Amino acid sequence: MYRVRVFGLGIAALVACTGLTGCVVGPDYMQPDVPIPTSWAAPAAKSSRPPQLSEWWRRLNDPLLNTLIEEGVTHNLAVSAAKARIREARATYRQAVGGLFPFADGSGSAMRSKSGGSLQGSSSTYSQYQAGFDASWELDLFGANKRAIEAAAYGLDAADEDLRATQLTLIGDIASYYVELRGYQARIDLATRTSESQRETAMLTKRQLEAGSASAVDAANAAGLAASTEANVPALKTAYMEAAHRLGVLTGRAPGALLARLNKVLPIPQPGPLPSTGVPADVLVTRPDVRLAERQYAQYTARIGQAEAARYPSVSLTGNIATSALSLGDLAKSSSIGWSFGPSLSVPIFQGGQLRAAVDVARAQRDQYFLAYHSVVLEALEDVENSVVALSQERVRYRKLATAAAAYRKSTSLARQLYEGGSNSFLDVLDAERSLYSAEDSLIESRVAIATDYISLMKALGGGWDGDLEVDRPVVVDVHTGPHLLRPAGGA
Numbered sequence: 001m002y003r004v005r006v007f008g009l010g011i012a013a014l015v016a017c018t019g020l021t022g023c024v025v026g027p028d029y030m031q032p033d034v035p036i037p038t039s040w041a042a043p044a045a046k047s048s049r050p051p052q053l054s055e056w057w058r059r060l061n062d063p064l065l066n067t068l069i070e071e072g073v074t075h076n077l078a079v080s081a082a083k084a085r086i087r088e089a090r091a092t093y094r095q096a097v098g099g100l101f102p103f104a105d106g107s108g109s110a111m112r113s114k115s116g117g118s119l120q121g122s123s124s125t126y127s128q129y130q131a132g133f134d135a136s137w138e139l140d141l142f143g144a145n146k147r148a149i150e151a152a153a154y155g156l157d158a159a160d161e162d163l164r165a166t167q168l169t170l171i172g173d174i175a176s177y178y179v180e181l182r183g184y185q186a187r188i189d190l191a192t193r194t195s196e197s198q199r200e201t202a203m204l205t206k207r208q209l210e211a212g213s214a215s216a217v218d219a220a221n222a223a224g225l226a227a228s229t230e231a232n233v234p235a236l237k238t239a240y241m242e243a244a245h246r247l248g249v250l251t252g253r254a255p256g257a258l259l260a261r262l263n264k265v266l267p268i269p270q271p272g273p274l275p276s277t278g279v280p281a282d283v284l285v286t287r288p289d290v291r292l293a294e295r296q297y298a299q300y301t302a303r304i305g306q307a308e309a310a311r312y313p314s315v316s317l318t319g320n321i322a323t324s325a326l327s328l329g330d331l332a333k334s335s336s337i338g339w340s341f342g343p344s345l346s347v348p349i350f351q352g353g354q355l356r357a358a359v360d361v362a363r364a365q366r367d368q369y370f371l372a373y374h375s376v377v378l379e380a381l382e383d384v385e386n387s388v389v390a391l392s393q394e395r396v397r398y399r400k401l402a403t404a405a406a407a408y409r410k411s412t413s414l415a416r417q418l419y420e421g422g423s424n425s426f427l428d429v430l431d432a433e434r435s436l437y438s439a440e441d442s443l444i445e446s447r448v449a450i451a452t453d454y455i456s457l458m459k460a461l462g463g464g465w466d467g468d469l470e471v472d473r474p475v476v477v478d479v480h481t482g483p484h485l486l487r488p489a490g491g492a
Contacts, residue, residue, distance in 0.1 A: 029298045
């Protein structure tokens with residue numbers, strides 16, 4: 001009874017779709033509805049104007065940074081891999097489109113045969129030649145191929161967004177490591193200058209000790225402070241080299257390839273005022289990772305239709321023509337010719353639940369990608385909120401640190417004057433110098449943090465590369481791909 005009912009439903013569906021063009025099964029994709037707040041929670045994000053994201057890194061006013069980003073977008077290996085995925089998606093789409101068209105094959109054969117005969121009898125030897133042409137066309141009555149094309153088109157869109165997301169991450173990484181590198185340069189310079197000054201103070205204290213006007217405790221404290229400051233330099237140089245090496249790799253080069261270009265000391269890039277952040281809904285169109293997740297959700301919605309179509313009847317038109325002759329020249333004139341043509345119908349009746357399970361698998365995958373899209377949207381909103389707060393609060397912190405550094409400079413100057421006048425202890429001078437170095441070092445770190453928070457905000461808003469990119473050129477160029485002798489593996 002079950003088999004008869006399934007068969008009857010399949011025939012009914014077949015009749016219903018026979019006269020229709022574009023008949024498909026499965027759910028049609030609809031834009032996901034994810035609740036988005038109307039405004040940002042961060043108090044600093046007050047501007048509702050659309051964010052200005054085009055080439056945002058140029059607003060840091062550092063020509064070398066601009067050049068490194070251009071070189072990274074061109075030569076970075078992750079970007080090149082994303083371009084290859086676009087080429088793969090394009091080829092997959094062409095494969096899916098090809099499923100709508102008929103298939104045709106030609107065939108031919110030649111045989112030499114011997115028949116009859118015995119030890120005393122006669123035999124005959126003859127040749128037989130055959131040529132044929134086969135064609136088939138599966139009618140896409142329930143949209144299996146159309147859904148495959150739809151899924152492949154969404155996959156191609158997803159590959160484009162994957163490239164944009166890869167570029168966005170790359171640009172942010174290059175900018176962040178570059179800013180950190182300039183910060184390490186400034187901190188190395190500060191530590192070197194401070195330790196030299198402290199070393200001079202230690203030498204002066206030693207001479208005063210020898211003259212009897214300073215204590216051994218003062219001399220030891222002065223030497224210890226200078227050595228302590230000098231000890232910071234190796235760690236800072238290590239961090240500087242690591243940042244330089246990372247920039248080399250990000251631009252598609254060897255780790256040390258950029259050292260000569262980066263060794264010149266330049267100021268830490270500083271952004272202008274807090275940029276406009278737009279409204280939360282803007283991230284749906286500006287963030288490539290959000291657009292990527294949405295395209296993947298659409299792709300897996302279409303795959304449900306592919307799986308569903310396998311549960312319906314399929315109709316194919318097949319035909320062939322064949323000719324045979326005893327000589328090659330007779331194939332076109334004095335040969336026997338046979339042909340056949342007609343439709344064939346296939347109706348799924350019982351597959352042990354596999355077809356229904358395939359649909360359930362597709363639906364579960366679609367749900368996962370919907371949830372992934374929802375998660376990416378929430379994370380994008382979180383990124384913007386966190387970046388706005390971090391950037392605005394870091395600027396407040398910087399102003400406080402600048403005030404503290406100015407106060408410690410004054411305190412250090414006064415402590416030295418009072419010590420030289422004999423009304424202050426040398427320990428007060430050392431404490432003032434130690435506090436001044438710490439304040440100035442923290443001030444440099446805050447300048448780096450302001451720049452990196454700005455970069456994080458631009459990434460969170462979806463700023464990336466706007467220029468055209470060459471994606472059709474393969475990375476590996478094959479040669480001698482036609483028929484040739486097989487070379488041993490590993491051979492030159």
